Amino acid sequence: MMLPGFPDAMPAAGLAGGLLIGLAAAIMLLGLGRIAGVSGMLARASGIADTGAPRVIALAFVIGLPLGALLATLASSGVEPRFTGSIPQLVIAGLLVGFGTRLGSGCTSGHGVCGLSRFSRRSMVATLTFMTSGFATVGLMRAFGFING
Amino acid sequence: MKAPAISLLAGLLFGAGLAVSGMADPARVRAFLDLFGAWDPMLAFVMAGALMPMTIAWLVQQRMPRPIACEAFDLPGTGLLDAKLLLGAILFGIGWGIGGLCPGPALADLAIAPSEAGIFVVAMLAGMTAHRITRG
Numbered sequence: 132m133m134l135p136g137f138p139d140a141m142p143a144a145g146l147a148g149g150l151l152i153g154l155a156a157a158i159m160l161l162g163l164g165r166i167a168g169v170s171g172m173l174a175r176a177s178g179i180a181d182t183g184a185p186r187v188i189a190l191a192f193v194i195g196l197p198l199g200a201l202l203a204t205l206a207s208s209g210v211e212p213r214f215t216g217s218i219p220q221l222v223i224a225g226l227l228v229g230f231g232t233r234l235g236s237g238c239t240s241g242h243g244v245c246g247l248s249r250f251s252r253r254s255m256v257a258t259l260t261f262m263t264s265g266f267a268t269v270g271l272m273r274a275f276g277f278i279n280g
Numbered sequence: 281m282k283a284p285a286i287s288l289l290a291g292l293l294f295g296a297g298l299a300v301s302g303m304a305d306p307a308r309v310r311a312f313l314d315l316f317g318a319w320d321p322m323l324a325f326v327m328a329g330a331l332m333p334m335t336i337a338w339l340v341q342q343r344m345p346r347p348i349a350c351e352a353f354d355l356p357g358t359g360l361l362d363a364k365l366l367l368g369a370i371l372f373g374i375g376w377g378i379g380g381l382c383p384g385p386a387l388a389d390l391a392i393a394p395s396e397a398g399i400f401v402v403a404m405l406a407g408m409t410a411h412r413i414t415r416g
Contacts, residue, residue, distance in 0.1 A: 134321065137319075137320065137321055140320055140321050140322060140325075141301075141302050141322060141325075142321070142322075142325045144300055144301060144302060145301045145302055145322045145323070145324075145325030145326045145329065146325045146326070146328065146329040147300055147301070147329065148296075148297045148298065148299070148300035148301020148302065148303065148326055148329065149297065149301055149325060149326040149327060149328060149329020149330040149331075149332075150297070150329040150330070150332065150333060151293050151294070151296050151297030151300060151301075151329075152293075152294055152297035152298065152301070152303075152326070152329070152330040152384075153297075153329060153330035153331060153332055153333035153334045153337075154293055154297075154333050155289075155290045155291070155292075155293035155294035155297060156290070156294070156330065156333070156334050156337070157333045157334055157336070157337035158286060158289060158290045158293070159286075159287065159290045160334075160337050160338070160341055160347070161337055161340060161341060161344065161347060161348060162283075162286040162290070162347055162348045162349050162350075163283055163286055163287060163290075163347055163349055163350050164346065164347030164350045164352060164353035164354055164355070165347075165350075165353075165354055165355070166355060166356065167290055167294060169294075169382075169383040169384040169387060170383045170408075173383055173387065173404075173405075173408070174408050177405055177408075179405065179408045179409055179412050180408075180412070184287075184354075185283075187283075187284050188283055188284060188287045189287075190284075191284040191285070191287035191288040191291060192287045192288070192290060192291040192294075193291065193387065194288065194291065195287070195288040195289065195290065195291020195292040195294070195295065196291040196292075196294050196295035196298075196384065196387045196388055197295055197387050197388055197389075197390045197391035197392075198291070198292055198295060198391065199291060199292035199293060199294060199295025199296040199297075199298075199299070199388075200295035200296065200298055200299040200304055200387075200388035200389070200391050200392055201295075201299075201391035201392060202292070202295075202296060203295070203296040203299035203300050204299050204391075204392050208299070208300050209299035209300065209304065209392065210299060210300070210301075210302045210304060210305045210308070211305065211392075212304050212305045212306060212307075212385075212389045212392055212393045212396075212397070213305055213306060213307035213308075214306050214307075214380075214393070214396040215306050215307050215310050215379070215380050216378065216379065218399060220378055220379065221379055221396065221399045221400045221403065222399060222400075222403045223375070223378060223403075224375040224376070224378040224379025224380075224381065224400065224403070225375065225379065225381075225386075225399070225400040225401065225402070225403025225404040225406070225407060226375070226403045226404070226406060226407040226410070227371050227372065227374050227375025227378070227407065228372055228375035228376060228379070228381065228382060228383065228386075228400075228404050228407060229375075229403065229404035229405060229406060229407020229408040229409075229410070229411070230368075230371055230407035230408065230410055230411045231367075231368045231369065231370070231371030231372030231373070231374070231375060231407070232368065232372050232382075232383060232408070233368070233407075233408050233411035233412070234364050234367060234368030234371065234411055235364065235365050235366075235367070235368020235369040235371075235372055236356065236364075236365065236368065238372060238382050238383045238384070239376075239382040239383075239384065240294075240382075240383070240384050242369075243327065243330075244327070244330045244331065244334055245334060246358075247327075247331060248330075248331045248334035248335040248337070248338055249334075249338050249358065250358075251358035252358055252359055252361065253356075253357070253358050253359060253360055253361060253365060254358070256361055256365065256366070256369075257365055257366075257368075257369045258369075260365075260366055260369035260370060260373065261369040261370070261372045261373035261376065262373065263373065264369065264370045264371075264372070264373020264374055264376075264377070265313045265373040265374075265376045265377040266313055266315050266377075267373075267377075268313070268373060268374045268376075268377025268378060269310060269313040269314045269315075269316075269317075269377045270314075270315060270316050272377065272378070273314065273316055273317055274316075278310075278314065278317060
């Protein structure tokens with residue numbers, strides 16, 4: 132499926148993958164009564180956070196996630212990751228994402244998928260803020276020549 | 281044993297969804313954030329797909345006295361807006377823009393491209409630890 136004006140877009144794959152993500156979050160909510168927030172689950176699984184989901188629950192989720200990605204990729208329905216930028220850029224990005232998601236209590240999954248669908252005021256503000264911040268960051272990187280093409 | 285199995289299943293589906301959708305490709309995610317360049321609308325479709333089952337799930341949740349495999353729902357509050365929420369979201373957005381990775385895709389990529397994703401994930405864990413330390 133092609134989107135007029137966006138030859139590289141993958142609307143059908145995006146929608147199908149999104150449905151799987153939403154289904155996973157729905158299973159976590161209705162099965163275990165929790166938010167499928169990846170930053171929170173990772174902090175809990177790694178022992179960095181000492182409140183939140185029981186550790187075994189967080190560990191199972193955090194182990195299942197890369198396994199699921201691997202299985203989808205082996206079934207050749209996955210997308211090849213292309214990393215952008217240098218190693219120092221990856222390190223700075225990782226530090227900011229780790230610190231920011233803990234300070235702001237969530238990321239794209241917890242605030243974005245789970246919070247927006249709940250019409251949570253807190254998550255709507257958080258999502259709007261990190262999206263705007265992301266757009267501005269990439270815009271500035273383009274303006275200062277870090278992104279070409 | 282039931283609860284960890286459910287969580288593992290949720291993780292598997294979540295990771296598969298990230299790989300299928302294109303979210304696990306940092307270049308594509310950054311292209312979504314690149315409004316002034318070659319914009320790629322991908323993330324809007326992923327979000328739409330993910331929000332559909334979850335919107336239904338919240339409606340079902342309101343009618344459930346407790347979750348299927350646990351004693352009680354354990355859900356965060358929805359109202360509080362404070363400086364921590366805003367500053368955290370701003371910092372996260374900057375990192376997301378620079379790397380094209382948020383926590384879910386970073387973990388997914390650990391299994392597909394471990395060397396690059398590993399660098400990001402170690403830095404992300406260091407950032408989380410730094411928050412824990414500075415919080416006191």
